[in-house]
Amino acid sequence: MAGENQKQLKEISKRRTFAIISHPDAGKTTLTEKFLLFGGAIQTAGAVKSNKIKKHATSDFMEIERQRGISVATSVLSFEYNDTLINLLDTPGHKDFAEDTFRTLTAVDSVVMVIDSVKGVEEQTRRLMEVCRMRDTPVIVFVNKLDRDGKNPFDLLDEIEAELNISLHPLSWPINMGKDFKGVYNLYDKQLQLFTPNQKVTAEDTPLKDLNDPVLEKKIGAKDAAQLREDVELIEGVYEDFDQDAYLKGKLAPVFFGSAINNFGVKELLETFIRIAPTPQGREVTTRRVEPSEEKFSGFVFKIHANLDPRHRDRIAFLRVCSGEFERNKYYHHVRLDKDIRFSNPYTFLAREKDVIDNAWPGDVVGLYDSGNFKIGDTLTEGEDFYFTGIPSFSPEIFKEVVNKDPMKTKQLEKGLVQLTDEGVAQLFTQHGGNKKIIGCVGDLQFEVIQYRLKNEYGASVDFVTLPFYKACWISSKDPKKLQDFIKFKQANIAEDKDEMLVYLAQSEWFLNTERINNPDIEFHFTSEIHK
Numbered sequence: 001m002a003g004e005n006q007k008q009l010k011e012i013s014k015r016r017t018f019a020i021i022s023h024p025d026a027g028k029t030t031l032t033e034k035f036l037l038f039g040g041a042i043q044t045a046g047a048v049k050s051n052k053i054k055k056h057a058t059s060d061f062m063e064i065e066r067q068r069g070i071s072v073a074t075s076v077l078s079f080e081y082n083d084t085l086i087n088l089l090d091t092p093g094h095k096d097f098a099e100d101t102f103r104t105l106t107a108v109d110s111v112v113m114v115i116d117s118v119k120g121v122e123e124q125t126r127r128l129m130e131v132c133r134m135r136d137t138p139v140i141v142f143v144n145k146l147d148r149d150g151k152n153p154f155d156l157l158d159e160i161e162a163e164l165n166i167s168l169h170p171l172s173w174p175i176n177m178g179k180d181f182k183g184v185y186n187l188y189d190k191q192l193q194l195f196t197p198n199q200k201v202t203a204e205d206t207p208l209k210d211l212n213d214p215v216l217e218k219k220i221g222a223k224d225a226a227q228l229r230e231d232v233e234l235i236e237g238v239y240e241d242f243d244q245d246a247y248l249k250g251k252l253a254p255v256f257f258g259s260a261i262n263n264f265g266v267k268e269l270l271e272t273f274i275r276i277a278p279t280p281q282g283r284e285v286t287t288r289r290v291e292p293s294e295e296k297f298s299g300f301v302f303k304i305h306a307n308l309d310p311r312h313r314d315r316i317a318f319l320r321v322c323s324g325e326f327e328r329n330k331y332y333h334h335v336r337l338d339k340d341i342r343f344s345n346p347y348t349f350l351a352r353e354k355d356v357i358d359n360a361w362p363g364d365v366v367g368l369y370d371s372g373n374f375k376i377g378d379t380l381t382e383g384e385d386f387y388f389t390g391i392p393s394f395s396p397e398i399f400k401e402v403v404n405k406d407p408m409k410t411k412q413l414e415k416g417l418v419q420l421t422d423e424g425v426a427q428l429f430t431q432h433g434g435n436k437k438i439i440g441c442v443g444d445l446q447f448e449v450i451q452y453r454l455k456n457e458y459g460a461s462v463d464f465v466t467l468p469f470y471k472a473c474w475i476s477s478k479d480p481k482k483l484q485d486f487i488k489f490k491q492a493n494i495a496e497d498k499d500e501m502l503v504y505l506a507q508s509e510w511f512l513n514t515e516r517i518n519n520p521d522i523e524f525h526f527t528s529e530i531h532k
């Protein structure tokens with residue numbers, strides 16, 4: 001139906017689905033809040049609670065989770081701004097939950113990366129960028145905290161380019177920083193934006209088509225005017241016109257400067273984002289590429305949020321709609337389970353409330369009540385058999401053996417381990433040719449969470465024994481005999497993941513490199529596609 005398709009195309013072009021990412025403390029929560037204020041989704045500052053765990057303690061995590069409970073309103077925030085529907089996917093701030101963040105990035109079409117102008121590129125920034133690069137996700141950089149004495153902007157650009165290995169293109173330029181911060185010159189719109197701390201709305205713009213206009217001296221003084229002219233001349237000499245295509249291909253990142261807490265530079269960022277950021281994009285599946293404009297619905301689960309209340313062990317599966325129209329109460333095909341299911345209460349995440357919805361379009365995230373049907377990476381379609389690819393597991397960094405302290409509860413423990421790892425809290429491995437259960441996580445905090453939840457929700461008591469491994473590599477080989485030999489010789493280091501894929505657990509980088517050299521026919525992979 002042509003009319004239907006017109007509607008679908010309109011809905012798609014209206015949407016932008018993205019995440020704000022940063023090293024903790026760079027200003028992600030603050031920037032999110034300002035975006036919501038512009039979107040009219042919240043009325044007062046302070047309404048968005050930071051989901052970061054300040055004291056890095058389990059009790060804090062549990063408290064936050066309990067407060068959030070199943071009210072997952074903070075996981076996806078949808079709001080409208082200038083006729084654009086923005087789906088902002090929240091990512092956990094704590095580094096121990098990095099894998100959750102990585103997976104959320106599979107469900108977005110672009111990201112805004114916040115960098116602290118004082119600290120520059122930090123550990124988590126680097127890792128997040130690597131994940132963006134895997135999918136060529138378009139990135140906009142927001143250099144935050146210009147109200148503080150940070151690094152020289154030219155040095156900062158050099159540092160970001162070198163450390164993150166991406167070309168940059170400044171679209172705004174700061175005039176001083178710290179207590180002398182006067183504002184930014186918008187290189188894209190050729191406008192001057194002057195800074196007044198703590199403005200509710202952004203400062204007034206002064207159009208300035210020609211930087212030699214003497215009005216510049218009046219506004220910012222002779223010294224800063226001279227400096228700005230010099231800087232802009234340099235920038236224009238170095239950078240060609242902004243290449244939007246290169247940005248959309250993930251090769252070039254536009255840069256904005258501002259101060260989130262002072263709401264400075266945020267509106268420009270948001271408006272430029274709407275103008276240049278990609279609309280919902282097509283995605284690769286095991287058999288072909290799925291385009292959002294296709295008539296038939298498809299989508300995948302990228303996150304599962306559990307209810308920590310043991311009396312209601314329901315969960316919410318977060319589904320990213322990739323093509324067609326998702327409709328309430330319609331039967332969809334759950335590819336992995338090969339069964340048709342329908343959803344009577346799917347909901348959306350308009351920031352003001354959690355709404356049951358009748359339909360959703362590509363780019364949207366829908367919350368589905370789940371009693372154990374879903375695991376991360378699951379695909380729903382209108383009947384076609386395929387899986388979305390590029391939703392990998394990443395190698396954990398800490399490995400511990402599970403020791404069952406209460407043999408009477410073995411069944412509960414096994415169920416708990418499977419369900420918790422389906423949620424993506426951690427990865428579960430089984431010793432090859434044995435029964436030993438090994439849990440792999442990115443951070444120590446997760447082990448405490450698992451221990452607590454196994455006890456609280458499943459009545460199972462466990463201890464953990466740290467294992468001396470540093471990475472899990474999924475292994476494969478074109479030569480089955482060579483693979484068998486390798487498994488035989490390295491038995492103590494071989495395990496299977498939940499999909500029965502073989503992994504080699506390496507004690508150290510040195511061991512891994514040695515095995516690679518000694519076994520040229522074996523391929524070692526740091527990530528696994530969940531469905532293969």
Ligand code: G4P
Pocket residue numbers: 022023024025026027028029030031050052093144145146147148258259260261262
């Ligand atoms: P995160 O989500 O990336 O972890 O960062 P968040 O927004 O929570 O910001 C981290 C800290 O940086 C907060 O201070 C926040 O107020 C501050 N901040 C954010 N943007 C700016 C800015 O433009 N300039 C300056 N000077 N500070 C900024 P905090 O003391 O840790 O928390 P709070 O007590 O203020 O909430």
